[in-house]
Amino acid sequence: MYAFEIEKPSTIADAVLALSGEDTQALGGGQTLIPTLKQRLAAPEVLVSLSGVSEMVGICRNDAGEMCIGGATTHAAVAAGAGAFPALAALASHIGDPAVRNRGTIGGSLANNDPSACYPAAALGAGATIKTNTRDIAADDYFEGMFSTALDEGEIVTEVRFPVPEVANYQKFVQPASRFALVGVFVAKFADGVRIAVTGASEEGVFRWTEAEAALSADFSAEALSDLTVPADGMIADLHGSPAYRAHLVKVMTGRAVGAAT
């Protein structure tokens, strides 16, 4: 790693101030950023650790019934504390491994927007609102492609608000070496329709499978998907799977998620 200073603010206001300097970088749980720094793929002058910002930690329900999760809340805390949204708790409990889940945070994951990460599928699938230090961003406007988001320089994900679906499920086809999703599908059924978000598959990062949303909104069963196909164009190709294989998995995992939705 190149040398840098670490700042450890205890409030959002101090964190924003620290991030306003030159060559700064926010540090969430560090489970992606620290390996990135080790490979010298990032070289900030100052890391601003958000793990001490206590106002960004915790899980609650607001008056609208949404589940509000602080940006610095760890995956382990979400797995243990999001029981009212079982699909989200289950998703969090399968990220990485137990030690990674004790450090990694929801805000860090969403800010990074890894194309194979799990949380982007939950946020887009449930139609969450990403709250930052300056504004609220709808998930539909937030994800802008692989490792790219609507966040501005120095903007922090302070909270994520999830509408709680009637039923939902996340199915992850695990890439066993990295434990990321080779393909992951989040299905959420609301009173006014079904939303489906797919991670791990597309070169553009997480996306909604709108055709299947329409089919499942009319008939919430795996059979409703039978006539649909997912085009392989734009799917990720690597040694773990071809575009056609990933496209196939999207449909298979969507069907499984519908069958398992609770």
Next chain:
Amino acid sequence: MTQVSMTLNGKAVTGDVEGRTLLVDFLREDLRMTGTHVGCDTSQCGACVVHVNGEAVKSCTMFAAEAEGAEVATIEGAANADGSLNVIQQAFQDHHGLQCGFCTPGMVMSAAALLKDNPKPTEAEVRTYLEGNICRCTGYHNIVKAIMAASGQDVSAIAAE
């Protein structure tokens, strides 16, 4: 350099670190507590697992500065007060849960974290929990058996010696 202070295995420790100093390097290089191992340095293998404020973390993927004020527990603090092996360590010995021993500090610390939350795990739960701990000798059967035994369960029916 910044000064960091933390409690390590119940004793106050302090040292000067750079921003980029990893917790595992602070433990091993500065404090000379070399029981915690670095296997992969890429958060895959789990040889560096320690407890920070009671939670298992990979000390190669956390900065020492982030542990300021924390309670850190390593394998050096695992034994009983009289120096005898704790129940998990003893079970690893009894059930041949280590071969080369390199992964063992992380295995024992992960096992302790598991049993704290889940005192009687099933075999499947033990295997799932150890997803982030890799044994290069592939001695998993006896590691799982040792952890089951440490939880007070009968392990005679578990396969594969």
